[in-house]
Amino acid sequence: MKDKIRDLLLFKEPSEQKLFVLHETNEKDQQSGQDKEKKDKPRRRKNEDLLLHPRKDLKVAVKKVEKNDKEKKSDISCILAENLAFIKAKFHYPENSDLVIREFDIVVKDAVIAAFLIFYDGMSDTRTINMDILQPMMLLSNLDIKSDGNGLSKYITSHILPHNQLKEVNTHQEVVDMVNFGGCGIYIDGLDVAFAADVKNLPGRAVEKPNTELVIRGPQEGFNENIRSNTALIRKRLKDDDLVAENINIGKRSKTPCAMMYIKDIANDALVNEVRRRLKNIDVDHVLDSGELEQFIEDNPLLPTPQVIATERPDRVCGMLAEGRVAIIMQGSPFVLVVPVTNDDIFHAAEDQNLRFPYANLLRLIRIFAIIMSLLLPGLYVAITNFHHEMIPTDLLLAIMSAREKVPFPSVVEVFIMEISFELIREAGIRIPGPIGPTLGIIGALILGQAAVAANIVSPILIIVVAVTGIGSFAIPNFSAGFAFRILRFGFIILAALCGFLGTATGLVLLGFWMVSAKSFGVPFVVPVGPRTKGGFSEATIKEPIYKQENRPDFVNPKDQKKQAKKSRAWVRITNDSKNEKQEE
């Protein structure tokens, strides 16, 4: 018991954690791509002189790996019956009713080679299996077996099976993984290899409008639950030769396919490595959604604000990839995660980049105002009405006094009643089945708004406060951040009720400490302000005209800092041609 109390109160050495900080890269790395190529060659030569055993070791290592691959013993038997038994056991056949095992014979002149293929009904395109796999093999009559087993497998892949995504695999596990992901496994008698064909046709949504981040100006496509269509949506927009989509499977059992996308010669290597390291070192059985994944990879699980941007919009992801960030796409989730993130990204909306800068800045200022409102307004109301009466204009003071005269509760209780009922309406609004949705509006508006005032439970001014707060929290473009401010709001109400403005100020200072100490993938969370970076404020908080946005954000330390020329509107300049034209005139 004593120990427990001591544990709770006293200082304890924090447990060792691997910290990641995204450091400034060399200046050479930051230079533009072309310069880099030029400079790379002499540097390599210089490095070679320095190395004692240049290159040889490297080559040996590579060779060893290749050898290992070849030598890796195949656990697939040459006897088809054994393979069939193994597969049946592995897939719990026949309890597993949607698994299809199709046994067939490949008829060759005089011999009959038995074979079978497996796939999950419903996940695969049966027409492709019929036309591109079964038909060529079964109707094949001139199979000329010239070589040994290995040769035969080569022959099959290169001549017989016309399917476009066919892989020769050495282990049962690979077949199983492919089948679980909608592919089809083919075993042929006499071969110690199997074939895995990607014939998946997973049921799912088509590309639809995004549900959460709606824009007026900009593309209207959203991600869906299919990883490949999501990567395709990104590639469709971001036609960059160096856009890489690395495949990483997450979950020991689920092996959910994830893709880590980045632009190789823009994104910082350290950042890419760190994301890869985190994704590969998640020790969990199943990961079902990027919402779960986000919680596994974020830096500070306790920080109220999100440290990863989850977006449904391909154009937003493309924009951030082009800045040198890393996107994580997950099979089964229409939300793509982008890291690293700073405080400012939270109140950027998808539309900002598409709008002219004065419009976008108006929206951004309104959003900052909305954040302040949703975070502080009820707290300020409580503080002013309880402690700082002299701050209110006398007319308003007397109005509040008259309104509160009939209310039996202290103003804190009043605020809590309204805030909690508002949260109730909001939660119920999400859960309520569509057809009875309007009922909620009537209940909310009439009963809470009108009747609560008529019954003197709350004062009418408070309804305004709560309404403005609610509207403010909806104006925050990031869904998770909205949550953060909703939770913190209650803290600020309590602090304001305890110590007025002193409490509010203390709360703000503590919140500031918390935010400043946080990092998102090695990047300080309040970066343009926290560690002051060049041009940070003008680019992250207030949007500059697009031709002035010459640099990628400094905090991601991209390999290529410049994203456009100093004078990107090159047509403004008078070229020699146009000069001549003028003279001719």
Added chain:
Amino acid sequence: MKIRQSITLAIIVILACTPLSGCYDSREIDELGFVIALGIDKGKTNFLRMTFQIAKPGNSGGSEGSSGGGGADKGFTQITIEAPAIHTAINMLNTINSKQINISHIKAIVFSKELAQEGLNHYLHAIIRNREFRPNMSIVVAKETAEAYLSSINPQLVLNPSKYYDLAFESYEYTAFFADVEFHDFYNAADSYDQSPVAILAGISGYASADDITNKLATHEEHGHQYPLGGDHYAGEVPQAGENKAEIMGLAVFDGDRMVGELDGTESKYYLLCTGDYLHSNWTIPDPQSEGHFILMDIQQSRPRECRVTIGESPMIYLKLNLEGDFLAIQSGLPYEGKLLEQFESYVESMIKKETLAFLNKLSRDFQSDICGFGRFAKGNFLTWKEWEDYQWKSKFKDAIFEVDVNFKARRSGLIIQSNPSVSSEGEAD
């Protein structure tokens, strides 16, 4: 463990907040009685008689439509207490009233003339020391008792009593019949070596009905006017009869903390011109060429007034007023906006000059009080503070010699360029 530790820490911090700092001075708004005006008189049985006007709820909030009380309900309640000191009275009031008294929203503090003539020094200190008193409340001297003045206030046009004070004390911006004197201005001036304070002069109208109105109390003869022009009255003597008997007109002149005299509305206008606080107002100017007619002008400052002070045995004060005006009416129809413009301008210049000089001489000779703050310009002549203190500006001011320059331009003639005579069956008039 780390999570649990931080949560426990947070809970402990919040719990510690409560006993250490929190809520002891937390008061709900509806638990407080807000005083909107405070009157201080000499007491009958004790040193002070204090009158509090406390805002009543309901009337001002009135969303329920229950506020149909009409003229009977003033929106505030008034309590008078005799006590030895200001804070004693507030304390006593707390026991009488159901709500705790809060003085942070006082709009006006009213002293009686009797008290003001004795000196306000120790009340000023008590008030400025308490942070609950607003330094920007208006300071008023009532010609009768403060209690009577506050009782006579019967706001007719506003529902909210505090608004009455807000708006009534703002009207100087377009009437110039008094000045906006806030408590901190008064306190600073009373304390300073270079300026004397003024306060707003208030009174109770003596006229029960319009038939009682006489010209006897007006000050027009003193100013050399043939008829009382707008501001030629002191508060309480304005020829009006209405439901609200409370009047504000003119200023109370102080020397240090003692009241030494009164200014009427016209003099208040010149006071504003001399301090540079003048904004704009309507002037009624007797027609120089047609007796019985007036020219009405809206006059404002075109540039800030210029002031220079030369130090000597008797200080020389030079003042230049830069004014411009728009015609509102020319009753005689003479072409002052046309042919006679320059003539008219020099007439107004000489008139303003004459009246300003008369006002300044009244200040220095009769009141011996530099309420216009010429001392601030005099200060520049001294190298050290000690020299300035030794010069004793306030005692030298009575010998001051004034020189006034007026630069007046009539700018706009309003919506008509010139006044044409009206045509009747007998032909053109005049």
